[in-house]
Amino acid sequence: MPEGHSVHRLARQFGSVFVGERLSISSPQGRFAAGARRIDGQTLVGSRAHGKQLFLTFDNDLELRVHLGLYGAWSFGGDDTFRGASSIGAPRRVGEQETSDDGEELTYAGPPTPVGAVRVRLVASHGWADLRGPTACEVLTSGESAMIESKLGPDPLDPHADPEAFTARVRRSRTPIAALLMNQSVIAGVGNVYRAEVLFRRRLNPQTPGRELSTTDVQALWSEAVAAMLNGVRNGRIVTTDPLIWGGGVATPEEAHYVYRRAGKQCRVCNAKVLVSELAARKLYWCPDCQS
Known part of the structure; x- marks a missing residue:
């Protein structure tokens, strides 16, 4: 999607x-x-x-x-x-x-x-x-x-969006943060790729209930989504990895993500095997060590 x-x-x-x-x-x-x-x-x-x-x-x-x-x-x-x-x-x-x-x-x-x-x-x-x-x-x-x-949540790509609305909705919910990020009434525009990648970049366990995250964690997650999605607008594709991984030039599809669609492959940071499960009818990718 x-x-x-x-x-x-x-x-x-x-x-x-x-x-x-x-x-x-x-x-x-x-x-x-x-x-x-x-x-x-x-x-x-x-x-x-x-x-x-x-x-x-x-x-x-x-x-x-x-x-x-x-x-x-x-x-x-x-x-x-x-x-x-x-x-x-x-x-x-x-x-x-x-x-x-x-x-x-x-x-x-x-x-x-x-x-x-x-x-x-x-x-x-x-x-x-x-x-x-x-x-x-x-x-x-x-x-x-x-x-x-x-009825939609704040959009990270809207410069006038209210991130406090996102923070409040997350911190009062028992739902896992990975599911909240896919809920368009909580945050608008994040899909399966950004969900997996921003959680990895913040080293957050995707199963953590929203209410167990600190305000600082949730605010940092919002900022991560803003940065990643702005990059997507500029480039017309989702690339979330550090340029050091692809050595300059243009990232190939294999080099573009940390965990998304990399189940069974080594984590780019710690070498653990990336896992995949299903959450809210969508595949969820994460590193069990970096996101423990």
Whole structure:
């Protein structure tokens, strides 16, 4: 599932490419035809991310809310003025780093014929965007969007977020911290990769109940999430390891993480074997020595 850094990159890309444009909006697949009619021909006036949720705001006081879920992804293209990633979305579809599908310069002769189940197509004067496979895709009023956002926890990528709200929710809970980090009402945007990596970087046992962590520990965990996710926004992929591990240049997928998807391999710090178990229906990776 795309984590918060990918959705913030989406919001930036929509902001730089489509905000201020009057958009032609359709549903080639047909499943979003009624919603598309409500915003077709309107001007996009804003885009924002809150955790894993993307909100596109139009000049008729309606918003398109998208949650990509496990399989959703956006693809983009445009003329020679278009600048941005060609695909952003589910790792299973496009990988952790956004790249052009064919590795070549994008060309534009109008949007291509839709391929596959395109839920929504947005077309502007210089580019287009196609959405496939989202968990949620709906048109809301600004008030309805505000209600959804009010139920989400603070977002580490929001410079105005209140980390004290995160600290308070963690320290009053008996739930293991590894489960709390995946709860979007506690902290918005952290997924399975960031969960495993920030816990390792803080040397925290993932099974520790939130209420047993000190305020200092929880505040440091928030700061770790902020730093890691900001790096993800800058680079378009999740790399949490120290550059000394990959010796400069670009980290390979094998070098990018301390524990995530490294079950049975040696810990990069202490050489113990990385363990994996299941928590809240997701695989949890950790080092039994560094995070004891």
